[in-house]
Amino acid sequence: DIQMTQSPSFLSASVGDRVTINCKASQNINRYLNWYQQKLGEAPKLLIYNANSLQTGIPSRFSGSGSGTDFTLTISSLQPEDVATYFCLQHNSWPRTFGGGTKLELK
């Protein structure tokens, strides 16, 4: 199985900050990497698919980059409603595997 190492596992930032979250794959996954946001008690929401494509309806402050083994989710200006857990998913090969998650809180 492809191992996904996500960092950091916890992040505290202020409103307006630029926030970055990273995922590293144990082998090449091309651009088959998605980012999700999950708020407490809610279904996970797809933010970014195929490394850098913004899902319809997601604010443009969210962006994704990377290919191969190293990927980044960036929030350009943190908003209070962005408090959530974020996780990555590789769908290059079966079984699909997840990063460990990043819990984002407001400072």
Place this chain on the structure above:
Amino acid sequence: EIQLQESGPGLVKPSQSLSLTCSVTGYTITSGYDWSWIRKFPGNKMEWMGYISYSGSTNYNPSLKSRISITRDTSKNQFFLQLNSVTTEDTATYYCARFITTWGQGVMVTVSS
């Protein structure tokens, strides 16, 4: 708008089978995509368990292959998870999803005597 809703017992005894239902509205499960079960363990580790495709074929995570079965009832637009011989390590929140895009809210299942 597509919606997925998981349902099933919240408590299962060790060695028994866990059975969950995913009810889909807003899209017909035979029209396309694969239809998955995913789980999130206490401590937040997640596992993609398997899927049933729109055509009815299945694909399971090798870590579960001997214990898992995913089936469907197309007349009710539902698909199902059965996980056999459960242990306390199967305690998790279980989600159903369409492909890698749309998820249900999840249902918490505890395995305990």
